[in-house]
Amino acid sequence: MTMTTAEENYLKAIYHLSEGGTKSVSTNDIAAEMKTKPASVSDMLRKLGDKEVIEYRKYYGVNITEEGKKRALQTIRKHRLWEVFLVDKLQFAWDEVHEVAEELEHIQSPLLIQRLDAYLNYPKFDPHGDPIPDEFGDVRARPRVALNEMEIDQTGQIVAVKDSSAAFLRYLDKVGAYIGARIKVLDKVEFDGSLEILVDQKKTLFMSKDVAANILVIQS
Amino acid sequence: MTMTTAEENYLKAIYHLSEGGTKSVSTNDIAAEMKTKPASVSDMLRKLGDKEVIEYRKYYGVNITEEGKKRALQTIRKHRLWEVFLVDKLQFAWDEVHEVAEELEHIQSPLLIQRLDAYLNYPKFDPHGDPIPDEFGDVRARPRVALNEMEIDQTGQIVAVKDSSAAFLRYLDKVGAYIGARIKVLDKVEFDGSLEILVDQKKTLFMSKDVAANILVIQS
DNA sequence: TTATGAATTTAGACATGCCTAAAATAAAGA
DNA sequence: TCTTTATTTTAGGCATGTCTAAATTCATAA
Numbered sequence: 156m157t158m159t160t161a162e163e164n165y166l167k168a169i170y171h172l173s174e175g176g177t178k179s180v181s182t183n184d185i186a187a188e189m190k191t192k193p194a195s196v197s198d199m200l201r202k203l204g205d206k207e208v209i210e211y212r213k214y215y216g217v218n219i220t221e222e223g224k225k226r227a228l229q230t231i232r233k234h235r236l237w238e239v240f241l242v243d244k245l246q247f248a249w250d251e252v253h254e255v256a257e258e259l260e261h262i263q264s265p266l267l268i269q270r271l272d273a274y275l276n277y278p279k280f281d282p283h284g285d286p287i288p289d290e291f292g293d294v295r296a297r298p299r300v301a302l303n304e305m306e307i308d309q310t311g312q313i314v315a316v317k318d319s320s321a322a323f324l325r326y327l328d329k330v331g332a333y334i335g336a337r338i339k340v341l342d343k344v345e346f347d348g349s350l351e352i353l354v355d356q357k358k359t360l361f362m363s364k365d366v367a368a369n370i371l372v373i374q375s
Numbered sequence: 376m377t378m379t380t381a382e383e384n385y386l387k388a389i390y391h392l393s394e395g396g397t398k399s400v401s402t403n404d405i406a407a408e409m410k411t412k413p414a415s416v417s418d419m420l421r422k423l424g425d426k427e428v429i430e431y432r433k434y435y436g437v438n439i440t441e442e443g444k445k446r447a448l449q450t451i452r453k454h455r456l457w458e459v460f461l462v463d464k465l466q467f468a469w470d471e472v473h474e475v476a477e478e479l480e481h482i483q484s485p486l487l488i489q490r491l492d493a494y495l496n497y498p499k500f501d502p503h504g505d506p507i508p509d510e511f512g513d514v515r516a517r518p519r520v521a522l523n524e525m526e527i528d529q530t531g532q533i534v535a536v537k538d539s540s541a542a543f544l545r546y547l548d549k550v551g552a553y554i555g556a557r558i559k560v561l562d563k564v565e566f567d568g569s570l571e572i573l574v575d576q577k578k579t580l581f582m583s584k585d586v587a588a589n590i591l592v593i594q595s
Numbered sequence: 596t597t598a599t600g601a602a603t604t605t606a607g608a609c610a611t612g613c614c615t616a617a618a619a620t621a622a623a624g625a
Numbered sequence: 626t627c628t629t630t631a632t633t634t635t636a637g638g639c640a641t642g643t644c645t646a647a648a649t650t651c652a653t654a655a
Contacts, residue, residue: 159612192614194615213620214620244494411643417603434604
């Protein structure tokens with residue numbers, strides 16, 4: 156069973172929207188992610204349901220199946236391997252690679268991906284720090300550290316929070332330290348363990364040791 | 376003005392069918408080349424005519440325009456650069472690369488091609504010995520030598536004949552030494568200058584110096 | 596010059612993937 | 626429970642690119 160480029164893109168979006176939660180994903184959310192209209196999404200969900208890569212109950216959103224997850228991870232694997240290629244071999248900057256990888260990921264050739272993987276020396280993470288699934292869809296989680304344990308000049312990406320209270324999340328949102336933000340430790344104050352952080356290469360912000368201890372980071 | 380993958384493929388086919396001759400290319404020939412039906416070709420010719428990459432007079436075949444030639448050569452450039460990448464970097468065999476390159480050539484990113492070209496060290500020929508057009512569409516013709524001038528162990532590809540009489544072409548066809556065949560000189564007889572040739576890595580054949588002098592080869 | 600046959604084009608269908616507008620459904624509040 | 630509102634689906638249309646079958650055009654040979 157082959158999938159079109161559009162089908163692969165929808166499945167990838169559904170996979171990403173499913174990550175973390177166990178709840179079904181809504182038509183509206185998929186439409187927003189794919190930058191299409193809900194009506195187009197309904198059409199596609201019927202098709203993906205027929206192919207049994209998602210479980211689709213009209214009006215109740217979708218859940219991705221095991222088969223669907225496997226497929227999505229293969230596409231993600233290809234995307235991330237190409238990103239490594241573009242950065243490591245062709246000198247692209249890490250923030251220039253996404254669009255091109257979005258096209259390259261749909262090339263159909265298992266041999267190509269196998270050879271590319273070997274050529275890149277079996278990388279485990281892409282230039283954004285995201286893990287590259289292996290050919291079976293298994294991913295190696297990158298070890299997380301609390302932000303307050305990082306040293307000056309180390310960089311990474313915020314991936315989670317320990318305290319997910321609304322108040323804390325509101326605070327993070329306010330200062331611009333969202334999940335996914337790329338950060339660098341500019342300074343650490345000996346006296347109280349507070350930190351100065353550079354967010355997304357532009358904004359600096361100060362936070363107490365207690366706040367930093369609640370933020371989980373993967374280092375890069 | 377952007378072109379779809381299908382349009383690019385048709386234009387490339389028309390370019391190849393135009394090579395050499397100055398005559399227009401027929402709908403039937405394009406259909407054969409593209410493995411589609413003449414009716415589908417007619418549809419596409421109208422579209423390509425509207426875009427002014429071909430000159431299309433109903434019932435009289437098509438001629439490619441200068442703009443069309445430029446576009447076709449860009450696609451061919453991408454195809455051949457990817458072939459070099461697959462063979463030089465990913466250890467593909469020269470006869471395994473065509474299908475994959477056929478997909479890769481449609482990736483839209485001038486920067487990618489520019490970087491790939493540099494990374495491959497600005498190759499002038501692809502693994503089949505075909506010239507790679509530069510970014511302006513100019514091609515460097517590979518120098519041709521008569522087969523009888525080649526030395527033992529040298530390899531190349533038959534690209535033309537000096538004597539194109541029907542009798543000679545019939546002879547070539549009979550022994551399997553068609554235009555495009557990849558050959559290797561296995562032995563040369565001092566006494567009469569006759570040669571032993573390996574064709575397409577499987578068939579060996581003997582030919583006189585006079586026959587060999589009529590066969591033009593690009594060396595690889 | 597006209598008829599015949601081959602090449603080509605047109606007409607009408609179908610699949611994919613998108614859209615807008617209208618209808619149907621679910622969920623939440625009175 | 627009933628009604629309102631937001632979400633979702635369906636209906637119908639459009640563009641691309643394919644097909645078969647029918648109509649048209651060209652070119653050749655009687």
